Amino acid sequence: MPKLECEVRNCAFNYDRFCTKDGITVDGPASRRKRETSCHSFMSREIETLNFEFAKFGVDSDGNNEVWCDAIMCVYQQGDRCLADRIKIKVVGGFPSERRNHTQSASSVDETMCQTFEYKES
Numbered sequence: 001m002p003k004l005e006c007e008v009r010n011c012a013f014n015y016d017r018f019c020t021k022d023g024i025t026v027d028g029p030a031s032r033r034k035r036e037t038s039c040h041s042f043m044s045r046e047i048e049t050l051n052f053e054f055a056k057f058g059v060d061s062d063g064n065n066e067v068w069c070d071a072i073m074c075v076y077q078q079g080d081r082c083l084a085d086r087i088k089i090k091v092v093g094g095f096p097s098e099r100r101n102h103t104q105s106a107s108s109v110d111e112t113m114c115q116t117f118e119y120k121e122s
């Protein structure tokens with residue numbers, strides 16, 4: 001079960017850079033690059049304010065989350081699961097060299113990505 005850090009600050013499940021959801025689903029069956037993956041469990045806090053309030057009570061003390069993932073071209077993906085020790089979810093364009101998005105807020109699932117993705121050479 002990976003330790004999950006998340007920089008998508010406006011997700012309803014994000015609390016102090018941790019994901020308070022029991023488990024997340026990462027998408028990207030055709031992904032060859034980090035930005036082509038996404039966190040399918042993203043939910044905008046602006047829309048789901050009530051869920052955000054509940055999320056605060058669900059913070060796991062060790063920060064570990066179940067991660068289901070279909071990014072089959074990632075070295076860490078095996079049997080629909082992520083086998084990495086730790087992963088980081090970010091906003092697409094959140095890299096220092098790509099400062100398109102300074103706010104670390106996503107407006108949709110497609111604007112999130114798994115930064116830990118590593119392309120598996122076949």
Ligand code: SF4
Pocket residue numbers: 004006007008011012013014015018019020021024039040041042043089112
């Ligand atoms: S974007 Fe995904 S990993 Fe981040 S807090 Fe939301 S559900 Fe959790």
Ligand code: SF4
Pocket residue numbers: 026037067069070071074075076077078081082083084087114115116117118
């Ligand atoms: S590191 Fe790879 S296997 Fe793990 S969630 Fe990210 S894309 Fe999926």
